[in-house]
Amino acid sequence: MSSSFLQSIERGRTAVAPSVLSADFTRLDEEIRTVEKAGADFHHLDVMDGHFVPNITFGPMVVEAIAGIATRPLITHLMISDPAKYAEAFVRAGSSVVSFHYEAVAEGHQDIIRSIREAGSAPGLAVNPDTPLSSVRHLLGDIDLLLIMTVFPGFGGQKFIVEGLDKIREASALRDEEGLSFVIEVDGGIKPDNAGSVREAGGECLVAGTAVYRSGDYAAAINAIRG
Numbered sequence: 001m002s003s004s005f006l007q008s009i010e011r012g013r014t015a016v017a018p019s020v021l022s023a024d025f026t027r028l029d030e031e032i033r034t035v036e037k038a039g040a041d042f043h044h045l046d047v048m049d050g051h052f053v054p055n056i057t058f059g060p061m062v063v064e065a066i067a068g069i070a071t072r073p074l075i076t077h078l079m080i081s082d083p084a085k086y087a088e089a090f091v092r093a094g095s096s097v098v099s100f101h102y103e104a105v106a107e108g109h110q111d112i113i114r115s116i117r118e119a120g121s122a123p124g125l126a127v128n129p130d131t132p133l134s135s136v137r138h139l140l141g142d143i144d145l146l147l148i149m150t151v152f153p154g155f156g157g158q159k160f161i162v163e164g165l166d167k168i169r170e171a172s173a174l175r176d177e178e179g180l181s182f183v184i185e186v187d188g189g190i191k192p193d194n195a196g197s198v199r200e201a202g203g204e205c206l207v208a209g210t211a212v213y214r215s216g217d218y219a220a221a222i223n224a225i226r227g
Ligand code: DX5
Pocket: 019, 021, 022, 044, 046, 077, 151, 152, 153, 154, 155, 156, 157, 158, 187, 188, 189, 190, 207, 208, 209, 210, 211
């Protein structure tokens, strides 16, 4: 089965997904429109529950509000302890992709993936920097997006963990070997000066929060990250 998200991905062209986390929330409407005009391919929405990560952001109401103004698809990144309970609410809120963390639940990953797909979004799975790819290997055939974290989740503006590049290479090789189709999204600490190495390793959708929203020129930042 090929989701509309997979169909929207142009293989071989790097997509850039600015993370709304670093936008100016007092002017969210304007920020969304400006980043789209600047060339954003997707919006990356960081949902944090203060439990899975030590920070709290926003829930489905805000995702729905963004969906109402955005013309680019939403990739929702759930950093929450109970994705089984809440993932569908983020589907209904208008996310094209709903990703949850492998580490959030001890079992039932397949059920959550299925529930996201059945509710109408593309399922994504996120992995922390210290989770080896071998842990999620059995799930890679069921997802549309693998979100490789290059920082420990919780905050924008952290330093890129360079060891993440090996995991990106490994995921890319494994996908080719096994004929799978998940998109490789990379998230955390991506800047114009390290984006080239992420792209070379096999990163296809590059998330950038501070590097875009805290720059003076969104288009220049997006173009530099896209390469
Ligand atoms: C971190 C979030 C990231 C974050 C990226 O927990 O998942 O998406 O917003 O921000 P930068 O690009 O500033 O590292």
